[in-house]
Amino acid sequence: MRKALAIAWKDLVVLSRDFVSFILLLAMPLLLILVLGTAFGGMFVSNTAPFQITLAFVDQDNGEMSRLLRDEVLQGPDLKEMIRLHTFASPDDARQAVRAGSAAAALIVPSGFSQAVMGESKTQLEVLANPDSTIKAGAIRSIAEAFTTEVMARGAMVRLTLAELLSRNLIQPQEAAAAAARWVPELQSLQSQIRIQREQEVAPGAQLPGAMAYYSISMGVMYVLFAANTAGGSILTERRTRTLLRLFSAPLERRTVLVGKLLGVFLLALVQFLLVVAFTALAYRVSWGSSIPGLALMILATVFCLAGLGALLASLYRSESQAAAIGPAVALLLTFLAGGMWVFTGGPQWLDILSHVSPVRWSIDGFLTLMSGGSLAQILLPIGVLLGLGAVFFGIGFLRIRKSYDVA
Amino acid sequence: MWRKAWIIARQFLQATARDRISLIWLLLFPIIWTTLIGAFSSGGNEPTPVGLVRLDSSSYAQAFQDGLSGEKAFQIRLLPTAEEAQSQVQGNNLPLALVIPADFGSLLERGETVTIMVWKTNRPSSYYLDELINKVTRRLAADAATAGFAVSKMAERTALTPSQAAVAWSEIFAKSEEGWRNPRIEVSYQVLTSEKEVQIPQGANQASPGFTAMFVLMGLFFGAGSLVNERRDWTLQRLLTTPTLRFSLLFGKFLGFFLLGAVQLILLILYGQFVLGANWGTNPLGIALVSAAYLLAAVGLGTLLAALARTSQQAEAFSILLSIVLGMLGGAWWPVEILSPTLQTIAKFTPIYWAVNGYNKLISFGEGIPALLPNLAILLAIAAVSLFLGMLLFRTE
Numbered sequence: 001m002r003k004a005l006a007i008a009w010k011d012l013v014v015l016s017r018d019f020v021s022f023i024l025l026l027a028m029p030l031l032l033i034l035v036l037g038t039a040f041g042g043m044f045v046s047n048t049a050p051f052q053i054t055l056a057f058v059d060q061d062n063g064e065m066s067r068l069l070r071d072e073v074l075q076g077p078d079l080k081e082m083i084r085l086h087t088f089a090s091p092d093d094a095r096q097a098v099r100a101g102s103a104a105a106a107l108i109v110p111s112g113f114s115q116a117v118m119g120e121s122k123t124q125l126e127v128l129a130n131p132d133s134t135i136k137a138g139a140i141r142s143i144a145e146a147f148t149t150e151v152m153a154r155g156a157m158v159r160l161t162l163a164e165l166l167s168r169n170l171i172q173p174q175e176a177a178a179a180a181a182r183w184v185p186e187l188q189s190l191q192s193q194i195r196i197q198r199e200q201e202v203a204p205g206a207q208l209p210g211a212m213a214y215y216s217i218s219m220g221v222m223y224v225l226f227a228a229n230t231a232g233g234s235i236l237t238e239r240r241t242r243t244l245l246r247l248f249s250a251p252l253e254r255r256t257v258l259v260g261k262l263l264g265v266f267l268l269a270l271v272q273f274l275l276v277v278a279f280t281a282l283a284y285r286v287s288w289g290s291s292i293p294g295l296a297l298m299i300l301a302t303v304f305c306l307a308g309l310g311a312l313l314a315s316l317y318r319s320e321s322q323a324a325a326i327g328p329a330v331a332l333l334l335t336f337l338a339g340g341m342w343v344f345t346g347g348p349q350w351l352d353i354l355s356h357v358s359p360v361r362w363s364i365d366g367f368l369t370l371m372s373g374g375s376l377a378q379i380l381l382p383i384g385v386l387l388g389l390g391a392v393f394f395g396i397g398f399l400r401i402r403k404s405y406d407v408a
Numbered sequence: 409m410w411r412k413a414w415i416i417a418r419q420f421l422q423a424t425a426r427d428r429i430s431l432i433w434l435l436l437f438p439i440i441w442t443t444l445i446g447a448f449s450s451g452g453n454e455p456t457p458v459g460l461v462r463l464d465s466s467s468y469a470q471a472f473q474d475g476l477s478g479e480k481a482f483q484i485r486l487l488p489t490a491e492e493a494q495s496q497v498q499g500n501n502l503p504l505a506l507v508i509p510a511d512f513g514s515l516l517e518r519g520e521t522v523t524i525m526v527w528k529t530n531r532p533s534s535y536y537l538d539e540l541i542n543k544v545t546r547r548l549a550a551d552a553a554t555a556g557f558a559v560s561k562m563a564e565r566t567a568l569t570p571s572q573a574a575v576a577w578s579e580i581f582a583k584s585e586e587g588w589r590n591p592r593i594e595v596s597y598q599v600l601t602s603e604k605e606v607q608i609p610q611g612a613n614q615a616s617p618g619f620t621a622m623f624v625l626m627g628l629f630f631g632a633g634s635l636v637n638e639r640r641d642w643t644l645q646r647l648l649t650t651p652t653l654r655f656s657l658l659f660g661k662f663l664g665f666f667l668l669g670a671v672q673l674i675l676l677i678l679y680g681q682f683v684l685g686a687n688w689g690t691n692p693l694g695i696a697l698v699s700a701a702y703l704l705a706a707v708g709l710g711t712l713l714a715a716l717a718r719t720s721q722q723a724e725a726f727s728i729l730l731s732i733v734l735g736m737l738g739g740a741w742w743p744v745e746i747l748s749p750t751l752q753t754i755a756k757f758t759p760i761y762w763a764v765n766g767y768n769k770l771i772s773f774g775e776g777i778p779a780l781l782p783n784l785a786i787l788l789a790i791a792a793v794s795l796f797l798g799m800l801l802f803r804t805e
Contacts, residue, residue: 028729035736038748052749098600117593124594133745134599141597142539146546148593153550156587160580161558170565183561190557192549193516195523196541209530230725324724325429329437332732336444339500341741343531352501365500372530 003252007260011234012267026275029223033280036219036341037212053136054084056094056106056128063114065151073147074107083140095128104133105140117151154187209371213286217367218340220276221302221360222331227272228310229327231265235401236320258402262394265314266307273303289370294379298370301386302363308393309359315400334358362386412653416660417667424631424668433630433728434672438623439679445741446615446684455483456537459493459505459527462486466513467578471551471585472524475544476506482540490525497527504528504537516552517577547588555581613687614743616680617767620673621760622735625706627672629731631665632710633723635802640720658799662707669703691770694777698766701787705759708794715801739764762786 057074059066074083086103088094094106108126116123125144129137158180165171171179238244247257277299280286288295313330317323335341338360355361366382424430460476462469477484485502487493493505507525509515515522526541555577562568562576638644647657677695680686688695713730717723735741737751738760744752755761766783769775 028733031733032729032736035733035747035751038751039736039742039746095600120592122592122594124596127595127597129597129599135743135746137597137599141595142543144595146539146543148591148595149543149546149550152587152591152593153546153554155592156550156584157554157557160554160583160587161561164558164576164580165561165565168562168566170562183557187557190553192546193519193521193552193556194545194549195521196526196545197523198526198528198538214531226725226729230721233721319429320721321427321429321724324721325432328725328728329432332437332441336441339531342445352499368530 001259004256004260004263007247007257008263008267011231011261011264012271014234016271026272026279029219029276030279030283032219032223033212033215033284036215037210037284040211040215040343052084053082053105053139054086054103055140056088056097056103057085058088058091058094058106058108060091060111061109061113062111065114065117066109069109069147073143079143091126098128098130101130101133103130105129105137107140107144117155157187157190158183209287209368212280212284213371214343214364214368215340216276216280216284216286217364217371218335218338218360220273220280221306221363222335222340223276224269224273224303225306225309225331225334225360226328228265228269228307229313229323229331231268231307232310232314232397233317233320233323233327234264235261235314236317236323240320254402258398261401262307262311262398265310266303269307269310270299270303273299287371288367290373291370291375294370294374294376297376297383298363298366298379301366301383301390302359305359305363305386305390305393308390308397311397311401312393313397315397315404334360337361338364340364359386359389362389410656412656413660413663416647416657417664420631420634420661420664421667421671424634424664430627430630433623434627434668435675438619438672438676441623442615442619442676442680443684445619446612446686455481457485457502458482458537459487459496459502460484461488461490461493461505461507463490463510464508464512468513468516468548468552468581469508471581472508472512472544472548475547476541479540479544481537494527497529500529500531502529503531504541506541517574519556547585551581551584554584612680612684613772616676616684616686616688617771618735618740618742618760618764620676620680621702621738621763621767622731622740623676624669624673624703625709625734625760626727626731628665628669628703628706628710629713629727630724631668632707632714633717633720633727635661635711635714636717636720636723639803658711658802662711662795665707665710666703669706670699673699673703687771690774691776694770694780695767697777697784698763698770698780698787701784701791702759702763702766704791705763705787705794708791708798709759711798711802712794715798715803734758734760737761759787759790762790 055074057070059070070085073079074085086097088097088106091106091108094103094108097103098106106126106128108128110123110126113123113125115121125148127137127141127144129140161183162171162176162180165179166173166176235244238247244257248254277288277295281288309330310327313327314323317326335358337355338358339355340360362382362385366379366386369379369382424434458476460473462473473484476482487496487505490507493502493507496502497505505527507527509522509524512522512524524545558580559568559573559577563573568576635644644657648654677688681688713726714723717726737747737755738744738758739755740760744755744761744765747755762783766780766787769779769783
C-alpha cells in the first residue's frame with residue numbers, strides 16, 4: 001500500500017507542477033459559478049427583488065389612482081429598492097427611452113384612468129417593453145396586473161354591495177353615493193382572508209440555498225469530473241510515453257501500480273473539489289451546511305464516485321485525444337441531466353428517472369440537503385448511492401485497465 | 409504560395425473529416441446539446457406542473473382550482489393527499505404543490521382566515537411562480553372580501569338568518585368571481601421593435617443561433633489546438649523544412665480553420681432550420697455576413713489560444729471550458745439581459761455576443777443589413793487583433 005501511495009503522490013506532484021493549467025482550470029469553474037450564480041441569483045430566490053429595473057413612467061391621468069400607483073406601489077416600501085423610476089411627460093418620450101434601452105420598460109397611465117376606475121367604463125394601463133429586457137418588463141407587467149386586480153376588487157366590492165342592497169330595497173338610490181363614500185376607510189382596512197404559507201425543506205436557522213450555492217455544487221461537481229477525466233487520461237499519456245512500462249519493470253506488482261494510479265486520480269479530484277468548496281465558501285459566501293461530518297462524507301462520496309467514473313472512462317479510451325474529447329462531453333451531459341445547468345423541477349417523469357442515472361444528481365441532492373440545514377442521517381441515501389456507483393466504476397475500470405496492461 | 413496554402417488547408421480538412429473524435433465535438437455533441445436545450449428552454453411556453461391537493465369539495469375550492477388552471481404557465485396535477493404532495497416535492501418531481509384544506513370553504517364563508525399550504529423544493533425556483541399563485545389568491549380573496557362586505561352591509565340594515573346570509577354570501581362570491589372573466593381594467597403589453605411584429609428569441613430561436621455560435625467557436629478552438637499537437641509531433645517543423653513560407657503555412661492553416669468552421673456552421677444552421685424549426689431563413693445574405701465575420705474572429709481567437717497553450721492537454725481543456733464561459737457570457741445559453749449589468753458589459757467583449765446579437769437582429773427582430781454594421785465592424789476588429797497577436801506569438805518550435 002505504501003508503494004501505491006507513493007505512485008499516487010508522484011502523480012499528484014506531476015500534475016500540480018503544471019501550475020498554470022492547474023490554476024486556470026480552477027479559475028474556469030469559479031467563473032462559471034459566478035456567471036450562473038449572478039445570472040440566476042435574483043430570479044430564483046423568491047420574495048426578493050429580482051433585479052434593478054429602470055422604468056419610464058408616464059402619468060397622463062394626474063389623478064388619485066395614478067398617484068397611488070406611483071407613490072404607494074412603484075415607490076412603495078416593497079418595490080422601492082427594485083424600481084428606479086424616471087418620469088416622462090409624454091408616451092413618445094418614454095417610448096424613445098425604452099427603444100434606446102435607457103429604460104427596460106415604460107408604464108403609461110392614460111388620461112381619465114382614475115375616473116374610469118371609479119366609474120363604469122373600461123380602461124387600460126400600457127406596458128412597453130424593450131426587446132432585450134422582456135424579463136424585467138414582464139415583472140413590471142406582473143406589478144401592473146396586481147395593482148389593477150386590487151383596484152378592480154375594491155370597485156367590485158362597492159358596486160356589488162350597492163347592487164345587492166338596492167335589489168333588496170335596503171338602500172335608496174339617492175343614498176348610494178354617500179354610503180359608498182362612507183365605506184372607503186372600511187374597504188381600505190380589509191385584510192385578505194387567504195394566507196399562503198410557504199413551506200420549504202429548510203431546517204430552522206438555515207437559509208434556502210440560492211443560485212450561487214446551487215451552481216457551486218453543480219459546477220464544482222462537473223469540474224471534478226473534468227479533473228478526474230484528465231487524471232485518468234494521464235494513464236494513457238504514460239502508456240504513450242512508455243513511462244508506464246518503466247514502472248512495470250520496477251520491483252512492483254502490477255496491481256500495486258494500478259491501485260497507485262487510481263488513487264492518484266482520487267486524490268487529485270479530492271484536492272480540486274476541496275479547493276472549490278473552500279473558495280466558494282470564502283469568496284462567494286456559500287454556506288455548505290453546518291454538519292461537518294455530513295459535508296466530509298458527501299465530499300468523499302462524490303469524489304470517490306466521480307474519480308471512479310474517471311477511471312472507468314480512462315479504461316474505455318484508446319487514445320489521449322479520445323480522453324480529451326469524450327470526457328468533457330460526458331461531464332456536460334451528466335451535469336445537464338442532473339439539472340445542474342437549468343434547474344428543471346417537475347419536468348416529465350422519465351426525465352426525473354433519467355436524471356437519477358447521473359451521479360451529479362445524487363451529489364446535488366445530498367449537498368442541497370446539507371445546505372438547507374439537513375443532518376448526516378438525511379443524506380445517507382445519496383452517500384450510499386455515490387459510494388455504490390463509485391465502487392462499481394472503480395471495479396470495472398480496474399479490471400479493464402489491468403487487462404489492457406496485460407496486453408501492453 | 410496560394411496553391412501551397414490551399415493544399416495545407418485541404419490537408420487539414422481531410423484529416424479532420426477522418427478523425428472521428430473531432431466529429432463528436434464538431435457535429436454530434438452540438439446536435440444533441442442544441443436539441444436538448446431547445447426542448448427545455450422553450451420552457452417559456454411549456455407550463456410548469458403544479459401539484460394540487462383539494463381536501464375541500466366546495467365551489468370555492470373549485471374556483472381556486474379554476475383560477476390556477478386558467479394560468480397558462482401552470483399545468484395542474486391533482487394529488488390525493490398532502491403527504492403525497494409533500495413527497496412529490498421532496499423527490500423533486502414537482503417544483504411546488506398546494507394544499508387546499510378541508511375547511512377552506514366553510515372558513516371563508518365564516519369570514520375567518522384560511523391557510524393554503526404551499527410546498528416548495530429546496531432547489532432555486534422562479535420568482536414568477538410565486539407571483540402567479542399570489543395573483544390567483546388575490547382574486548379569490550377579493551371575491552370573499554366582497555361577499556363578506558356586502559353581507560355585512562345587508563346585515564346592518566336587516567335581520568338575516570344564518571342560512572339567508574350564507575346563500576347571499578355564496579351568490580355575491582359567484583358574481584364577483586364572474587367579474588374577473590371580463591375585467592374592466594386591463595394591462596396591455598407590447599414589445600417595442602423596429603417596425604414589424606416580431607418574436608423574442610426563445611426555444612429553438614434562442615438555442616439554435618446561440619449554441620451554433622458557441623460550438624463553432626469550440627470547434628475552431630479545437631482545430632487551432634491541432635497546431636499545438638503538430639508542434640509536439642514535429643510535423644509543423646518538418647513542414648517548414650520544405651520550401652514553404654511561414655506565411656503560406658499559417659495562411660493555409662487559417663483557411664482550413666475557416667472552411668471547417670463554415671462547414672460546421674452551415675450544417676448546424678441547416679439542422680436548426682429543418683429539424684429544430686428555428687427561423688434562420690429570413691435574410692441569407694445577412695446571416696452569411698455575420699457568420700463570415702464571426703468565423704474570422706473565431707479563427708483569430710483559436711490561433712491566439714494555440715499560441716498561448718503550451719501543451720495539447722491545455723489547449724483541449726481550454727477549448728471546451730473557455731467556449732462554455734464565453735457562450736454563457738455572450739448570450740449563447742440565455743438572453744444576455746438576465747446577466748448583471750457588469751456581466752452584460754463584459755459580454756460585449758466576447759465575439760459570441762456580437763454574433764448572437766447579429767443573428768437575433770435578423771432572425772427574431774426582422775432587421776436588415778444596415779443594422780448589422782456595428783456587429784460586423786466589431787467582429788472584424790476582434791479578428792484583426794487576435795490574428796495579429798496569434799501570428800506574432802505563435803512559435804513553430
